[in-house]
Amino acid sequence: MELLDNLALGFSTALLVQNVLYCFVGVLLGTAVGVLPGIGPTATVAMLLPITFSFEPVTALIMLAGIYYGAQYGGSTTAILINLPGESSAAVTALDGHEMARQGRAGAALAAAAIGSFVAGTVATVALAVAAPPLARVALRFGPAEYFSLVLLGLIVSIALARGSTLKALAMIALGVLLGTVGQDIYTGTPRFVFGRRELYGGIDFVSVAVGMFGVAEILRNLENERTRVAVINRVSNLWPTREERRRIVGPILRGTGLGAALGVLPGGGHVLASFTSYAVEKRVSKRRQEFGSGAIEGVAGPESANNAAAQTSFIPLLTLGLPAHPVMALMVGAFIVHGITPGPNVITDQPALFWGLIASMWIGNVLLVLLNLPLIGLWVRMLRIPYQVLFPMIILFAAIGTYSLGFNAYDVYAIVFFGLLGYLLIKCGCEPAPLLLGFVLGPLLEENLRRALIINRGDVTVFVTRPISAVLLALTVAALVVAVLPAIRRRREVVFTEED
Amino acid sequence: MERRRSFPDVLAGGIFVLIGGAFVAGSLGYELGTPLRMGPGAFPLLAGVAVAGLGLAILVKGLVAGEVIAFGPIPWRAVAVIVAALVFFGFTVRGLGFVPASAVTALLTTLASTRVRPLTAVLVAAGLTVAATLIFVVGLQLRIPLWGPWLGF
Numbered sequence: 001m002e003l004l005d006n007l008a009l010g011f012s013t014a015l016l017v018q019n020v021l022y023c024f025v026g027v028l029l030g031t032a033v034g035v036l037p038g039i040g041p042t043a044t045v046a047m048l049l050p051i052t053f054s055f056e057p058v059t060a061l062i063m064l065a066g067i068y069y070g071a072q073y074g075g076s077t078t079a080i081l082i083n084l085p086g087e088s089s090a091a092v093t094a095l096d097g098h099e100m101a102r103q104g105r106a107g108a109a110l111a112a113a114a115i116g117s118f119v120a121g122t123v124a125t126v127a128l129a130v131a132a133p134p135l136a137r138v139a140l141r142f143g144p145a146e147y148f149s150l151v152l153l154g155l156i157v158s159i160a161l162a163r164g165s166t167l168k169a170l171a172m173i174a175l176g177v178l179l180g181t182v183g184q185d186i187y188t189g190t191p192r193f194v195f196g197r198r199e200l201y202g203g204i205d206f207v208s209v210a211v212g213m214f215g216v217a218e219i220l221r222n223l224e225n226e227r228t229r230v231a232v233i234n235r236v237s238n239l240w241p242t243r244e245e246r247r248r249i250v251g252p253i254l255r256g257t258g259l260g261a262a263l264g265v266l267p268g269g270g271h272v273l274a275s276f277t278s279y280a281v282e283k284r285v286s287k288r289r290q291e292f293g294s295g296a297i298e299g300v301a302g303p304e305s306a307n308n309a310a311a312q313t314s315f316i317p318l319l320t321l322g323l324p325a326h327p328v329m330a331l332m333v334g335a336f337i338v339h340g341i342t343p344g345p346n347v348i349t350d351q352p353a354l355f356w357g358l359i360a361s362m363w364i365g366n367v368l369l370v371l372l373n374l375p376l377i378g379l380w381v382r383m384l385r386i387p388y389q390v391l392f393p394m395i396i397l398f399a400a401i402g403t404y405s406l407g408f409n410a411y412d413v414y415a416i417v418f419f420g421l422l423g424y425l426l427i428k429c430g431c432e433p434a435p436l437l438l439g440f441v442l443g444p445l446l447e448e449n450l451r452r453a454l455i456i457n458r459g460d461v462t463v464f465v466t467r468p469i470s471a472v473l474l475a476l477t478v479a480a481l482v483v484a485v486l487p488a489i490r491r492r493r494e495v496v497f498t499e500e501d
Numbered sequence: 502m503e504r505r506r507s508f509p510d511v512l513a514g515g516i517f518v519l520i521g522g523a524f525v526a527g528s529l530g531y532e533l534g535t536p537l538r539m540g541p542g543a544f545p546l547l548a549g550v551a552v553a554g555l556g557l558a559i560l561v562k563g564l565v566a567g568e569v570i571a572f573g574p575i576p577w578r579a580v581a582v583i584v585a586a587l588v589f590f591g592f593t594v595r596g597l598g599f600v601p602a603s604a605v606t607a608l609l610t611t612l613a614s615t616r617v618r619p620l621t622a623v624l625v626a627a628g629l630t631v632a633a634t635l636i637f638v639v640g641l642q643l644r645i646p647l648w649g650p651w652l653g654f
Binding site: 051054165167168170171174175177178181185187188190192193216219220223224225388389390392393394396397398400401404405408410411413414416417420421422424425426428429430431443447450451454455458459460461 | 509510512513516517520521524527528531532535536537538539540541542544545548549551552555556558559562568570572573574575576579580583584586587588590591592594595603606607610611613614616617621625626629632633637641642643644645
């Protein structure tokens, strides 16, 4: 069994002392930022990226991945206890989870979320291990024309799934692509849009964009109207669900896992969509439909399993195609590149220990998360009492230090200011920041493959539709665009997102 | 959903048109090349036209049938103080050194909240400076001098 050999290699890497340690640090930090509203995994990964430069590549990636799926886990705690989603995908969990907490069943809700997430994480990790190698083999045959079409498809699908105005999401992607052109041109070396500043020759650092858009802009949003957080439930008792509750969560966990594992592969907020869809499905199939919204444990177990499964499988496009499906994955691309590894189909053959080690670490991380979340729940409850007045100066200061340490370049710090203000203004106007970051990271890939495809094919622009794989991908892109724009489908999509608000 | 003229839409459209237009103008200054060998200006030109075009569409839609979004208040004090704090850090970290730059940045940032009391601000700033020094300089061996040359020792 090739798979078993590979997993054995993975576990022998992931179980090295320093890797387990940093996996633990990652999931611990991830849980912390997931629990705390006002700081998400994107800003955290962006701030911590510079300090992982000195690590072994596999260790760095294990820790960063841990922050990402740890945050999905932690978000549910806040959602259940104080009805505030710590992470966007936990918004649905708050509906029934918080109701349960108000009825004194917070323990059961937390346990259902934790058990569901663990099962989902385990299944999705196996799905990742099984699905990634064949996909990578297909991807190896991709030429520049196929890559161009694939990147385009990824960008368009990411907005078809996002909430809010399609037009604005498209504009944000295009703006991200445009900002990605700042710096030296890859083929001619001509500096573009640098205003004569040597500091800008290397382009704008994506860490600055991420920290600005997801850190600074978010803080400004939160400072708009300051209020003290509502009273936190002080003690959580009776963690273990009753026999009846255990029976009720089996179905939702399994369905949520399947849904999440499938939807997580899609670019854009696959995990958010997964949790919303899972909630809608559970509500439809349940015999106790009227209980939803007033404390149905199925409404916690399903979505939580879905978003955790999606968090794991969203690594599939990154590890097989080199395409990030989520802003955090976009930062992981950066982490790969810093360590001299080009993310894509070659990773699996060139760096098998890293590839399988990362996958195995996710399962270890899920075990650690159960231990962290259930017995230590009191710690997180206490952490929710940290006032925001302490939290946001810490984020700003660490953001400044973190980005400065990227290249000891003050322009990276000024870039946070610029993107913080730009992001804040655009978010206030109803534009989501995630598409911009994806566009920013994928833009250079788009340009490089477009130009390379044209050079190889002697300037013949029809190459994108005459090569079969590329043509199919472009057809899918057009279909996704139609789906995103068509009013009828748009309305149904809005229903999925808003039905429960 | 009620649809009418929307200020946020017009503003967002305007921002996109402005940035897209600026990049278009800039990219015309670079060589555009041919489809076979695209010059450095071609791709930014395409992307810039897309941004400006989409921005225009958002702007026009905002004038006749925009999304109704509450723009909400702007926390001017927080904006000013955080911008000042970050620019101060970027500008002085080399000259003043890690500890003074961090302390001033942290202290300035705490003032962004309208609720903070002076004593709390000083305590938070001091605590964060110590924590940042321990984490980044002692723990992670960041190569930034603790005290910079501007201080003269």
